Structures are given as C-alpha cells and as structure tokens.
Amino acid sequence: MSAITRAASLPRSLLLLDPKKLLFSLSSFIAAAITLGIAFEASLPRPWWALLTVYVTAQPMAGAFRPKILYRLGGILTGATVSILVVPNLQHAPELLVICMAAWTGLCIYLAVLDRTPRAFLFQMAAFSSAVISFPYLDDPADVFTTTISRVEEMTVAIVSVSLVHGLLQPWSVTPMIHGRALGFLADAARWTRDALGRRHTPLENEHRRKLAADIAELGMMAIHLPFDQRPPGASRKLVLDLQKQLATILPLASAAANRLDTLSGLAPLEPSLARLVDDIRAWLANPAQMQHANGRELAARCRELAGQRCEPPAWRDLLIASLCVRSAEFIEAHVESGRLAQQMGSEPVRADSKRDKPQREKSFPLARDHGLAVLAGLATATAIILYCAVWILLAWPSGSATAAFAALITCSFATQDDPAPVLGRYLGATLLTFPLAAFYLFAVLPRVDGYLMLIVTLAPALLAIGYIQASPSLSARALPMFSCLIVALGFLDRFAADFATFINVGMAQVGGIIATIAVAKLFRSVNVRWTARRMLRDNWIEISQMAAPASRFRAAHWTGRAVDRLGQVAARMAVAEGDDALHAADGLADLRLGRNVIAIRSALPTLSAPVQATLRKVLEGISCLFQLRGRKGVMLPAPVSLLMHIDAAMAAICMEGQSPPTHPALLALVGMRCNLFPAALPGRFGHDA
Known part of the structure; x- marks a missing residue:
C-alpha cells in the first residue's frame, strides 16, 4: 500500500x-x-x-x-x-x-x-x-x-x-456491564424457556442453559467490584446480589416446568385450559420486557388458580398439572422481579443507606x-x-x-x-x-x-x-x-x-x-479439564447427600447459589468434552432441581404430622445414600427401586392426610423428585388412583 x-x-x-x-x-x-x-x-x-x-x-x-x-x-x-x-x-x-x-x-x-x-x-x-x-x-x-x-x-x-x-x-x-449482562440473561432465559415449553428441544439446549448458569456466576464476580467504582455506581452491591438470587432461581424453575410438561405430554394430550395457559406463557415470553413486567403478575395468578382447581385427593396427572402450574408461576414471578431489579439498576444511581446497607456488604454470592x-x-x-x-x-x-x-x-x-x-x-x-x-x-x-x-x-x-x-x-x-x-x-x-x-x-x-x-x-495440565468437571459434579452430589441427611444443617439460598456457580463452571468444561463423553450424561441442572426439592421437603417437615414425617425421612435417607454413593464412585448411578417406593408412599401419605392441598410444597417436591430420578417409571397410584 x-x-x-x-x-x-x-x-x-x-x-x-x-x-x-x-x-x-x-x-x-x-x-x-x-x-x-x-x-x-x-x-x-x-x-x-x-x-x-x-x-x-x-x-x-x-x-x-x-x-x-x-x-x-x-x-x-x-x-x-x-x-x-x-x-x-x-x-x-x-x-x-x-x-x-x-x-x-x-x-x-x-x-x-x-x-x-x-x-x-x-x-x-x-x-x-x-x-x-x-x-x-x-x-x-x-x-x-x-x-x-x-x-x-x-x-x-x-x-x-x-x-x-x-x-x-x-x-x-462496571455497572453498565452488569446491567447489560442481566438484560441479556433475561432475554436468553425467555428464549430458552419459550422453546422448552413449546416442546422444541434442540441438541443445543444443554449448552444454552449452562451458558445461563455461567452468566449468573459472572455477575457475582462483577458485583465484587462495585464498592471500588470511581463513579457513583448505578447499582449497590446488595441490588446486584438480590438480582443474582432471583436469576439463580429462574434456571431450575424453568427447567422444572419444561420437565413436567414433557411428562404430561407423554401421558395424554393436554387439557384445553392447560394448553391455552402454556401458549399464553410462551406468548408472554416473546413480548418486550415492559409488557412482561405489566402482565406477569396476572399470568402468575392464572397459573396458581389452575393449580388449585385439582381434585382432592389428587391423581398423578393432577399432581403433574399442579407442579407445572406452580413452577410456571414461580418462574414468571422470578422473571418479573429480575426485570424490575435490572431496570432499577439501569436507572438513576442508587443512594446507599449506610446504616441499612452496612451489614449487606459482608454478604456475597456463594x-x-x-x-x-x-x-x-x-x-x-x-x-x-x-x-x-x-x-x-x-x-x-x-x-x-x-x-x-x-x-x-x-x-x-x-x-x-x-x-x-x-x-x-x-x-x-x-x-x-x-x-x-x-x-x-x-x-x-x-x-x-x-x-x-x-x-x-x-x-x-x-x-x-x-x-x-x-x-x-x-x-x-x-x-x-x-x-x-x-x-x-x-x-x-x-x-x-x-x-x-x-x-x-x-x-x-x-x-x-x-x-x-x-x-x-x-x-x-492437559488432562485437567474433564477431571475438574467430574470433580465439580462429585462435589455437588456430596453436598446433596449431606443436605438430605435429616440431622444436618442447611442454608437454602447459599446452597442454590453455590450449585448454580458450580453449574456455570462445569459449562465451560462441557464445551471441550467430546459429544459421547460420559460427562454430558450428568445433568447438573437436574441435580440443582433435586437439591431444591430436598430443601422444600426439609423446610416443610415441621408442618406435617408424625406419620408423614416418618415417610419423608425415609425419602431423604434414600436420597442421601444415593448421592453419597454417586459422590464416592464418581458415576451417575441409577436410583434404586426402593427409593421410588418410598417416594410413592410419602406422596400417598400426604394425599390421604386430607389437610394438604395438591400445591403443598412437600408434595410438589416429591413430584419433582419422582420425575427427575424416575422419568420412565409408570404413573404412581395416589388419591383416587390408589
């Protein structure tokens, strides 16, 4: 030139x-x-x-x-x-x-x-x-x-x-970067959930949802920098951590709703009212963020109303519908709240209250x-x-x-x-x-x-x-x-x-x-990638085993954040593992859903009668033994049939008690466990089925 x-x-x-x-x-x-x-x-x-x-x-x-x-x-x-x-x-x-x-x-x-x-x-x-x-x-x-x-x-x-x-x-x-990353996450989550609810799962689904987990973990690293910003930040560290907590719940809730929908579709065609609700949720997810924020509460209320219309005691299909509707409502509420926090982050700078925010500065995303x-x-x-x-x-x-x-x-x-x-x-x-x-x-x-x-x-x-x-x-x-x-x-x-x-x-x-x-x-260091990913999965299994032990202490938000962070780290390793690698068989998102189900059961234990508590403790003990064995051997071993029997017995006990509605947290958690651990099992016999 x-x-x-x-x-x-x-x-x-x-x-x-x-x-x-x-x-x-x-x-x-x-x-x-x-x-x-x-x-x-x-x-x-x-x-x-x-x-x-x-x-x-x-x-x-x-x-x-x-x-x-x-x-x-x-x-x-x-x-x-x-x-x-x-x-x-x-x-x-x-x-x-x-x-x-x-x-x-x-x-x-x-x-x-x-x-x-x-x-x-x-x-x-x-x-x-x-x-x-x-x-x-x-x-x-x-x-x-x-x-x-x-x-x-x-x-x-x-x-x-x-x-x-x-x-x-x-x-x-750093604040505009956090704001842009949060908005991008919500758009990606809406797109992935819309495809999942439309039953158009693609081979890239795992990569997409694991990328979402990596984005959540990255927000935590960015939030650490906020107190050091030279300009008045548009977001406090507490605001970003609150946003992270909401985003961390979106993944398991959306995937749980998609899982229940797949199970229901495999049993029989959807009821007209449920099919219309699913279509409305997909249409809502395709709307701009402003319309989602305006109509989200009403849509979540429709989901909860349909969940409460199930007969008591419920049949297995009723429980699946109730689980789908409740998880969809929780997902919509988390999505709306995340959008509100992201919008607040992108608006005028937030003036921190030193007396109120001082204790929050010591907290961080786990x-x-x-x-x-x-x-x-x-x-x-x-x-x-x-x-x-x-x-x-x-x-x-x-x-x-x-x-x-x-x-x-x-x-x-x-x-x-x-x-x-x-x-x-x-x-x-x-x-x-x-x-x-x-x-x-x-x-x-x-x-x-x-x-x-x-x-x-x-x-x-x-x-x-x-x-x-x-x-x-x-x-x-x-x-x-x-x-x-x-x-x-x-x-x-x-x-x-x-x-x-x-x-x-x-x-x-x-x-x-x-x-x-x-x-x-x-x-x-060349063989470290798969080794590291397997170690992270084993650590997750061991933590679920410890959390399921009835005598152990647990912190729900702390474990969820750490599990999402670990899922994000595994996502990067999945990209370099070959397609037929056994690493892809271990679904970290299913483990995340299962861990949240364990938390729901343990939180609901004090509100239930002694006989129901006894059946739920057997379920927790079975979960603890299963994941302890997975963590010790480093292989995703199948769940034993005895655990399925304990889950069915616990569901039947709650249904027959007469005081627990189909939307009881413990009952929905058991439905999630059954769908995650035994996806190919025959429909259970509860309530009217028994």
Missing part, C-alpha cells in the same frame, strides 16, 4: 476507533510517561520494570481496576518480605533455596485459585514478585536487600501512577471452591519452577535467571486456567511478532533520540497501539506479551546501549521461558 493510499484510509480508520478504548490506552500511556520520568529522575536501576508494571496492572474497568491495585500492592510487599527472609538465609544452599521459593509460589497459586475473587491478585502478585526478585540473584544473593527495595520502589511508583491517572480520567464503570483443583494448580506451578531452575543451573546459562523469571511470570499469570497451553501458544505468537518492532526501535529509532521528552514522543505510537489492543476483550491476552517483549528488549536504562548480542540473549530468555511453560503445561 502506498503512502497516499494509507493517508487516504487514515480518517476512515480513525472513525472506527472506540473512544472508551482510546481513553484507556491514553490513560495508560500518560501513567507510563509519568512512571518513566520518575524512574529516570530517581535513578531507579531498572526503569523498564516499572514501565512494564504499568501495563501489567492497568485494567479497562474502574471497578475491576481499583481493588486489583490495592491487592497487588499488598502482594508486592508480601513477596518482597519473603524474599528478604528466605534468600540470605539459604544463599549457601541454592537447591534448597529453589525448593523453598517453588513451595512458596505453589502455596500462593493454591490460594489464588481457591479464592476466585479480586483478592486472588494479592496471592498471584506475591508469588510473582518473590520469584522475580529472587531468581536473578540466586548466584549472588548478597545484594538481595538492595535489589528488593529497588523492585518494590519501581513497582510501587508504577502502581501509584496508574491509580492516579486512571482515577482522574475515570475509565468506564462461590463453589475446589481444594483439589487448587492443590493441582499449586503443585504444577511449583514443579514447573523447579524444572526451570534445574535446567538453568545444569546448563550454567548466563541468562537462565531471566528465563526463570519470565517463566514464573507466565506460570503465575495463567495458573488459574485448566489448560493454559492454548493461551500460552498465542502468547508465544504475539511475542515473536513483536520482536521485529523491538529491533526496529532499539537499533533504528532510539540511537537518534535525545532526551526524555523525545523518548516519550517516539514511544507513543507503539504504546498507544498496544494499549488499544489491551482494551479489546478479544485481543487483550495478546497485549501483555507484546508489552513484555518490547519493553524488556529496549531495556530503558539510564544510559542507552544497543547491543545485538544482549538483545538476542534476552529474546531467547523470553522465548525459552514461554516454551518451557508450554511444555510443563502440556505435561501437567
């Missing part, structure tokens, strides 16, 4: 620039210029490290940015303290020093993977900073204290500069934490660091310390992923593509630069362009290796020195660290 053609196309490309991304890139560049100026003026030994810290720390969202700043500062101080305590005391035993630093790094990664909140950045930064401070000085640890102080100064200057500049320019808030997965990530990180250092020491490579430092940076950055090898491959590709740009700057541009201001002007095109890439979610993973390659290769010492041998050696250290990290990831 000629220069004239490029000049003609420039205005058009400028029109395509995103102002928010450009603002973020400009903010990071100003922070980088300030950081570099302070580093030069204070004669810090490695200004390039301060400059790299600016771009490692920067985040596009204000809400996500500020808590990470605080935690990273704490992580830097923690890592520096560990380096000062460990390195001088073990300087005469490098092998033991490497093992200790690897163990410390593995412990930090274990805590980071287990935490799953912005607090995880404290542990990641503690692991990374101690590795970067310690490894380059294992051969000569006498100056470790001075080196540690210098690294802390460089990183602190960078973090404070980024915090101040981004605070003044105010990057965009997260499912997997100690086994965290231990595996920590062990893989520690093993990788030991292997890096072993190769470096055995080969006596002069730049081996840099390789170990880069490898520690990359390992800590991607330790939370199940299989980081694909991402690391793109990381390597971005690094190799940036080397020509780094060489151009080092050998053709910088020799002609004189003074700090000229240096900043010269670096502006490259740093602004890569910063714009960093603000793009689909390309942000490539920005860090580009910054790392460019900044580390240029050096940015107090005096310019362009040495080709040093440039090649540093480049080989970076590439070697990435390749070594990919090799270790393929060796230790």
Whole structure:
C-alpha cells in the first residue's frame, strides 16, 4: 500500500476507533510517561520494570481496576518480605533455596485459585514478585536487600501512577456491564424457556442453559467490584446480589416446568385450559420486557388458580398439572422481579443507606471452591519452577535467571486456567511478532533520540497501539506479551546501549521461558479439564447427600447459589468434552432441581404430622445414600427401586392426610423428585388412583 493510499484510509480508520478504548490506552500511556520520568529522575536501576508494571496492572474497568491495585500492592510487599527472609538465609544452599521459593509460589497459586475473587491478585502478585526478585540473584544473593527495595520502589511508583491517572480520567464503570449482562440473561432465559415449553428441544439446549448458569456466576464476580467504582455506581452491591438470587432461581424453575410438561405430554394430550395457559406463557415470553413486567403478575395468578382447581385427593396427572402450574408461576414471578431489579439498576444511581446497607456488604454470592483443583494448580506451578531452575543451573546459562523469571511470570499469570497451553501458544505468537518492532526501535529509532521528552514522543505510537489492543476483550491476552517483549528488549536504562548480542540473549530468555511453560503445561495440565468437571459434579452430589441427611444443617439460598456457580463452571468444561463423553450424561441442572426439592421437603417437615414425617425421612435417607454413593464412585448411578417406593408412599401419605392441598410444597417436591430420578417409571397410584 502506498503512502497516499494509507493517508487516504487514515480518517476512515480513525472513525472506527472506540473512544472508551482510546481513553484507556491514553490513560495508560500518560501513567507510563509519568512512571518513566520518575524512574529516570530517581535513578531507579531498572526503569523498564516499572514501565512494564504499568501495563501489567492497568485494567479497562474502574471497578475491576481499583481493588486489583490495592491487592497487588499488598502482594508486592508480601513477596518482597519473603524474599528478604528466605534468600540470605539459604544463599549457601541454592537447591534448597529453589525448593523453598517453588513451595512458596505453589502455596500462593493454591490460594489464588481457591479464592476466585479480586483478592486472588494479592496471592498471584506475591508469588510473582518473590520469584522475580529472587531468581536473578540466586548466584549472588548478597545484594538481595538492595535489589528488593529497588523492585518494590519501581513497582510501587508504577502502581501509584496508574491509580492516579486512571482515577482522574475515570475509565468506564462496571455497572453498565452488569446491567447489560442481566438484560441479556433475561432475554436468553425467555428464549430458552419459550422453546422448552413449546416442546422444541434442540441438541443445543444443554449448552444454552449452562451458558445461563455461567452468566449468573459472572455477575457475582462483577458485583465484587462495585464498592471500588470511581463513579457513583448505578447499582449497590446488595441490588446486584438480590438480582443474582432471583436469576439463580429462574434456571431450575424453568427447567422444572419444561420437565413436567414433557411428562404430561407423554401421558395424554393436554387439557384445553392447560394448553391455552402454556401458549399464553410462551406468548408472554416473546413480548418486550415492559409488557412482561405489566402482565406477569396476572399470568402468575392464572397459573396458581389452575393449580388449585385439582381434585382432592389428587391423581398423578393432577399432581403433574399442579407442579407445572406452580413452577410456571414461580418462574414468571422470578422473571418479573429480575426485570424490575435490572431496570432499577439501569436507572438513576442508587443512594446507599449506610446504616441499612452496612451489614449487606459482608454478604456475597456463594462461590463453589475446589481444594483439589487448587492443590493441582499449586503443585504444577511449583514443579514447573523447579524444572526451570534445574535446567538453568545444569546448563550454567548466563541468562537462565531471566528465563526463570519470565517463566514464573507466565506460570503465575495463567495458573488459574485448566489448560493454559492454548493461551500460552498465542502468547508465544504475539511475542515473536513483536520482536521485529523491538529491533526496529532499539537499533533504528532510539540511537537518534535525545532526551526524555523525545523518548516519550517516539514511544507513543507503539504504546498507544498496544494499549488499544489491551482494551479489546478479544485481543487483550495478546497485549501483555507484546508489552513484555518490547519493553524488556529496549531495556530503558539510564544510559542507552544497543547491543545485538544482549538483545538476542534476552529474546531467547523470553522465548525459552514461554516454551518451557508450554511444555510443563502440556505435561501437567492437559488432562485437567474433564477431571475438574467430574470433580465439580462429585462435589455437588456430596453436598446433596449431606443436605438430605435429616440431622444436618442447611442454608437454602447459599446452597442454590453455590450449585448454580458450580453449574456455570462445569459449562465451560462441557464445551471441550467430546459429544459421547460420559460427562454430558450428568445433568447438573437436574441435580440443582433435586437439591431444591430436598430443601422444600426439609423446610416443610415441621408442618406435617408424625406419620408423614416418618415417610419423608425415609425419602431423604434414600436420597442421601444415593448421592453419597454417586459422590464416592464418581458415576451417575441409577436410583434404586426402593427409593421410588418410598417416594410413592410419602406422596400417598400426604394425599390421604386430607389437610394438604395438591400445591403443598412437600408434595410438589416429591413430584419433582419422582420425575427427575424416575422419568420412565409408570404413573404412581395416589388419591383416587390408589
């Protein structure tokens, strides 16, 4: 392309620039210029490290940015303290020093993977900073204290500069993202439920509903950032958590209604009144959000009215109709309430009442934490660091310390992923593509630069362009290796020195660290995806077993939130499992419905007579034994016939008692259990059927 053609196309490309991304890139560049100026003026030994810290720390969202700043500062101080305590005391035993630093790094990664909140950045930064401070000085640890102080100064200057500049320019808030995600979730949930009630289930149904579970879990992670927003947020954290609780109930309620409809359709054609109600619900779901909010309460009342018209004692078909109508009513009410909360979130900023909201700040959407997965990530990180250092020491490579430092940076950055090898491959590709740009700057541009201001002007095109890439979610993973390659290769010492041998050696250290990290990831982490998904399903089965034990304590909302979060995590693993994998046979959504049925039965126990309580306890004991066996063997074993007999006996006891209507929560929960555990069983004999 000629220069004239490029000049003609420039205005058009400028029109395509995103102002928010450009603002973020400009903010990071100003922070980088300030950081570099302070580093030069204070004669810090490695200004390039301060400059790299600016771009490692920067985040596009204000809400996500500020808590990470605080935690990273704490992580830097923690890592520096560990380096000062460990390195001088073990300087005469490098092998033991490497093992200790690897163990410390593995412990930090274990805590980071287990935490799953912005607090995880404290542990990641503690692991990374101690590795970067310690490894380059294992051969000569006498100056470790001075080196540690210098690294802390460089990183602190960078973090404070980024915090101040981004605070003044105010990057965009996290609230609009939460609002948009909530509206998107409701639209997806309405579309999926409309298709399910229309009996047009498709092979993509599982993927769609599991994506909804992942969206709910992601809202919780966003809600954590709200107290740190720099602008007055349009939503309080309590509002987002209330929205999450409502959204978490939509999935099991919608799927339960679809399940009852499938069962009813398999028995006989639907009654005209019920068929009209289902069609009206589907039509309501196709309406805009405003019409849904206006007509939802009336439609839910129709569902409850039809459920109450069943005869007493009810037949099996009556119980199915009552279950379908009640679950549909609860779904509609949850959908309407979720829409109201989302609309409130998108309106004017909510003024928090400090007296009323202060206790709510300690509450959060429950997260499912997997100690086994965290231990595996920590062990893989520690093993990788030991292997890096072993190769470096055995080969006596002069730049081996840099390789170990880069490898520690990359390992800590991607330790939370199940299989980081694909991402690391793109990381390597971005690094190799940036080397020509780094060489151009080092050998053709910088020799002609004189003074700090000229240096900043010269670096502006490259740093602004890569910063714009960093603000793009689909390309942000490539920005860090580009910054790392460019900044580390240029050096940015107090005096310019362009040495080709040093440039090649540093480049080989970076590439070697990435390749070594990919090799270790393929060796230790490639089989982790299915293993992790199965572990999560087993944890869910074990929790259901514990919750079904009549003597155990339970928290209904807490378990539902954790189960939805776990279902969202499993959704990501389902995407990489092959179609015939046994993982797809385990329906996490059916387990979620079953767990809510267990909660309903346990909540209704005190309101029932002693004979009915005895039959329900047998059902709970059977559920507990079944899921305990599933969790122990890791296989979705079929429910025994004895459990079906206990469920039928409990339903018959409630129906014959005469005081419990067909819409009694315990009776509807038993209907749900029977449909979920024994979908192919013959209709039960209750009430008039008995």
